[in-house]
Amino acid sequence: MAEATLQSQTRADEAFDCIQTAIVKGELAPGEKIGEVELCSRFNLTRGPLREALGRLESRGLLVRRPHAGVKVVSVSASELLELYRIREVMEGLAARQAAERMTDEEIAELQATLDSHERMIEEAQGQAYYQAEGDYDFHHRIATGSRNTKLAQMLLGDLYYMVRMYRYRLSTSAGRPHMALGEHRRIVEAIAQRDGELAEFLMKRHIHAARKNIEKKIEEGVLTI
C-alpha cells in the first residue's frame, strides 16, 4: 500500500498522488467501482481532501464519476489506446521540434548521457522490459520539458503519459523492440543536437508511429487483450 513519500504538500495533493499511482500501477483495476470510504481507509485520509483529489483525477480523465452513484477507474479500449498514440505523434513531434530549437547544450548533453545509460541497462538486463519502459519514459519526459512550451509539457506529462503508462505497467509491452527504439532515440537526439527542428519532428513522429504499429500488431496477434 503506497504511502505518501513526500508529505511536503497538502493532504489533497497526497491523495491525488497516491490514487494516481495506484491507477497507473494497476492496483486499482480499470472499470473497478471504488467507494469513497474504502479509499479513505486505504490511504489514511478523510473524505474532504479525497473528494478534492477525485475531482482533479476526473478532470484528467483517469476516472469517471456519476453523481450519487460513485466513481470508477476509467477503462480505455484498445482503439482508444491507439488514438492516444495518434495524439502523441503530433504533440511529441512538436515537442521535439521546439526542443531542437530551445534546449540548452547542457540539456542535450544530459539527454545523450541518458541514452548511454539506457543502452547499458538494456545490455545488462536484456529482456527486462520494465527498465526499458522506464528509460523510454525518461527520454520523452526530457524532450517534453525541453520544448519550453509550458502547456505542451503539462498536457503530455500531466495527461497523456499517465494514461499510456497505465497500460505499460499492466502489459509491460512497448518493449520487444528495445534496440530499435534506442536507435530511433539516438537519431532524434542527433537531430536535436544539430538544431534541426524539422528533422527532429519528423523522426519523433515516425518513432511514435512505429510504436503504435507495434501495438496494433500485437493486438491483432491477440497478445494484447484489452
Place this chain on the structure above:
Amino acid sequence: MAEATLQSQTRADEAFDCIQTAIVKGELAPGEKIGEVELCSRFNLTRGPLREALGRLESRGLLVRRPHAGVKVVSVSASELLELYRIREVMEGLAARQAAERMTDEEIAELQATLDSHERMIEEAQGQAYYQAEGDYDFHHRIATGSRNTKLAQMLLGDLYYMVRMYRYRLSTSAGRPHMALGEHRRIVEAIAQRDGELAEFLMKRHIHAARKNIEKKIEEGVLTI
C-alpha cells in the same frame, strides 16, 4: 453575476461552470488573487464543493494554487498564448484529418450549414467581431467532435479552447480577418467532404498558423498588450 442555469448536476459542477465562465469572460481578471470565502458568497455555495471545483480548475490550468496562500487566476503571457496556437496547429490538424475520415455525411452537411450561417452573420453584423469569434469556436468545436477521438476532443474542448477563449473575450481579437477565415473554413470543409484527410490536416494547420501570425503581428504593432 452568472447564476447556474442548469442545476441538474451537483453543486460542485455548478461551481466549476460558474467560475470557469467567469474566468473566460474576464469577470475574474488574470493574476487576480481570489479568496475562497469571497467566491463562496459570490456564487452562493459553501467551501466544500468550491474547493472541489478549484481542484478541477487548477488541474486544467485555469488557475494556480499555492498551499495556504490562496488561488489566483492564471495569467498567460503573450509568448504563452502563441505557444497555445502552436499546440492547436498540430492537434487540430490531426482532428481535421480524422474528421475527414470519420464524420458522417449528416455531420458534414451540418458543418456546411454552419458556415452558411456564419457568412450571413458576417454580412449582417459587419465588424461585429464577437459573433465571428463565436462562429469560429462553433466550427472548430464541430471538427474536434467529428474526429471521434475522445481524448483529442476532450483536450481541445476541455483545455485549450477555454484558454484561447479567455483572450478572445478580453481582446475581442482574432477578428479583423473574418472573410479570409471564412474562406479557409470553406476549403477545410471541402477537403473533409471529399474525405481527403491529408489535405484537411494541411489546410487546418495553415489556417491556425495564419491566425497565429495575425496575433503575432498585432502584438508587434502594440495593438495587443498582454
Place this chain on the structure above:
DNA sequence: AAGGGCTACTTTGTTGACAATACATGCGCT
C-alpha cells in the same frame, strides 16, 4: 411465477465548526 412498486439501507453530497499556516503589522534592536 414474474413483474412492478415500495421501503430500508448504503453511499454520496453538503454543511459548518476546528486546526494549522502564511501574511501583515508593530515593536525592539543595531
Place this chain on the structure above:
DNA sequence: AGCGCATGTATTGTCAACAAAGTAGCCCTT
C-alpha cells in the same frame, strides 16, 4: 532610521456530523 523578529489576524486546510439520492431487497399484485 532601517532591518529583523515576534505576535496577531485572516485565510486556507481538515475534520466529523447531517441531508439527500441511488440501489437493492422484499412484498404485493397480476
